[in-house]
Amino acid sequence: MATGRATAVLNDPHGAVHAMAFAPDGATLATGGWSTFVHLWQPAGPAHLASLTDHTGAVNAPAFSPDGTLLAGTGWDRTTRFWDPDAREGRAVLPGHQHSGTSPSFSPTTGLLAGTGWDGTVRLRTTDPPGPDKVLSAHHDRVGAVAFVPDRAVVFSAGRAGIVDMWDVAEGTLGPTTRCDLGQIKALACSPDGHRRAVAGQAHQVELVRWV
Secondary structure (H helix, E strand, C coil): CCCCCCCCCCCCCCCCCEEEECCCCCCCCEEEEECEEEEEEEEECCCCEEEEEECCEEEEEEECCCEEEEEEEEECCCEEEECCCCEEEEEEECCCCCCCCEEECCCCCCCCCEEEEEECCEEEEEECCEEEEEEEECCCCEEEEEEEECCCCCEEEECCCCCCCEEEECCEEEEEECCCCCCCCCEEECCCCCCCCEEEEEEEEEEECCCC
């Protein structure tokens, strides 16, 4: 029976943790933080499985592909790095942002990875195999949040300017933009049916929008 109590404490040996992601099957947790490591954990143990050390700066966020066969990480070294989480080996290193990269997000359907950055861009990358990026650069300031719309070739992005941009993934073109009264936008999410968008900002509010 669930009690709401902690069942385990995972101690990062290298510093503060500020981002994490579960693998789709829930058997592995990836964490990243102020160190250059992405750590892999087995929550059921709990057990520390591996330390992936390819980054040369703090890791802003890890993300698993929908099928769990690829792990991506972005960080202060301005790269996106890919690993095989089972073999715990590096797959590719892709340079990109001119400033720190943040918030990688895999499309649930298209096999693309979207990464945001403090340089005001969103970069779309193929992942099978990891390949060059398409740069979406009509932003107004730092971009720190991105979300794909399930079953649609659409991605939303937002950041410090408080504006949500909608992009056509196939064409790389900017669609409608929406200004939110939330201050700097910190997070975006789309509902599984793709009909609703949630936006969170520094104004202590979450805005829900039915956009289709």
